[in-house]
Amino acid sequence: MTNVVPTDLQKPLCFFFQFSDDVLNKEGVASALQSFETAIMLxxxxxxxxxxxxxxGACEALLRVKYPNSDEKIHIIQEKFKLEKNISSALNNNAHKLRQLRNDIAHKGYIPRDTQKCIELFFNAGIPYLDCLLEDVTGLKLFEALYPQSEGEIWSVFKDTRKVITRKINKSDDKIEKGLLFLILKIRNKFSPTYISEALWDMQSFYEEELWISEMRFKNKLINCIEKKQNDYCFELSDIRCPICGSDVLASFLWKGKGENWQFDSLNSVGCYKCVYLIEDKDLIEIFFHNRLTKELISELESDNPPLAKTVCV
Structure with a gap:
C-alpha cells in the first residue's frame, strides 16, 4: 500500500486523505468529516x-455548505435538497427521522430501548444521506473518499456489517446489535493496537483468564467447544480469514446425505482463537464467511473423508 503524506489541513483527519485543501477550506466541510470520523470511533x-x-451533525454541516446563504430552518433545506437532487422519499423520510431522533436525544435524553432505533437510522439514513451530500459538495462519494480501501480494512468490514444490519432490519430482528460484532472489534483493533478484545463467546462474556492461555491451548479448547456444542464437523477455513486479525478461522458445517454421498450444506458456526469469539449468528456467518466460499473450496471439503459418525446430518 502506498503511504500517503497528509497536508497540514488533512492531518486532523483520520480517514479522509482524498480531499484537496481547497475542498477542506470550505467552511463546514472539515468539521463534517471530523464528526463522521468521531461517530465511527464511538x-x-x-x-x-x-x-x-x-x-x-455531519449531514447538517454539509447541507449548510450546500446552501450557504440560506437562513431557512434545516428541515426546509432538507426538502430543497430532496427536490434538487431527486433524493428518494424513503431516504428523505429516514433523514428527517434521524434529525428528529437527534433532537429527542439532545432535549429529552436517551433511554436504552433507543439503541435499536439509533443503529437502524445510522445505517439506513445517516450513511446514505451523508454519501449523497458529500458527493454533491465535494464530488466524491463517501467510500471513494475514505482511505485505505484494501480488503480487511475498516471499510470492507463496515460495508459487510451494513449488509448484515439491513438483513436483520428487513427480518424485524429485535437483536440487530449482534450484527455489529466484527465492526466493533475492527475499530477497537484499529485505534487501540494493544487492546485485548473482550472475550466474546457467542456474544457472552467468557472467563477473563482465558485471554491469557496459550494460543494452541485456546485453539484446542475452541475445537472441543464447537464439537461438543454443535455436535458436527469442525475444520479450519484456510482460505477465508477472520475479518479482525486476518488469521484462519475454525468452523463447523452442516451437510446433507449419508456415507460417502454426503454434501456440504452450510456453515453452522465460526470462531477465531486469536480474537476469542465463537459465533452462530446466521446473518454474520453468511455475509462474512459463507458468501466467500468458492466452489473449489466446497469441493475440497467434500473430497475429504465423510464427517464423523457421531455428528448430526440434516
Whole structure:
C-alpha cells in the first residue's frame, strides 16, 4: 500500500486523505468529516446516543455548505435538497427521522430501548444521506473518499456489517446489535493496537483468564467447544480469514446425505482463537464467511473423508 503524506489541513483527519485543501477550506466541510470520523470511533464503544448527533451533525454541516446563504430552518433545506437532487422519499423520510431522533436525544435524553432505533437510522439514513451530500459538495462519494480501501480494512468490514444490519432490519430482528460484532472489534483493533478484545463467546462474556492461555491451548479448547456444542464437523477455513486479525478461522458445517454421498450444506458456526469469539449468528456467518466460499473450496471439503459418525446430518 502506498503511504500517503497528509497536508497540514488533512492531518486532523483520520480517514479522509482524498480531499484537496481547497475542498477542506470550505467552511463546514472539515468539521463534517471530523464528526463522521468521531461517530465511527464511538461505534467501538457502542455509544449510540452520542453517535446519532455526530452523524446528523455531519449531514447538517454539509447541507449548510450546500446552501450557504440560506437562513431557512434545516428541515426546509432538507426538502430543497430532496427536490434538487431527486433524493428518494424513503431516504428523505429516514433523514428527517434521524434529525428528529437527534433532537429527542439532545432535549429529552436517551433511554436504552433507543439503541435499536439509533443503529437502524445510522445505517439506513445517516450513511446514505451523508454519501449523497458529500458527493454533491465535494464530488466524491463517501467510500471513494475514505482511505485505505484494501480488503480487511475498516471499510470492507463496515460495508459487510451494513449488509448484515439491513438483513436483520428487513427480518424485524429485535437483536440487530449482534450484527455489529466484527465492526466493533475492527475499530477497537484499529485505534487501540494493544487492546485485548473482550472475550466474546457467542456474544457472552467468557472467563477473563482465558485471554491469557496459550494460543494452541485456546485453539484446542475452541475445537472441543464447537464439537461438543454443535455436535458436527469442525475444520479450519484456510482460505477465508477472520475479518479482525486476518488469521484462519475454525468452523463447523452442516451437510446433507449419508456415507460417502454426503454434501456440504452450510456453515453452522465460526470462531477465531486469536480474537476469542465463537459465533452462530446466521446473518454474520453468511455475509462474512459463507458468501466467500468458492466452489473449489466446497469441493475440497467434500473430497475429504465423510464427517464423523457421531455428528448430526440434516
Amino acid at each position: 461505534i467501538a464503544y457502542e455509544r449510540w446516543p452520542s453517535i446519532v448527533p455526530l452523524i446528523w
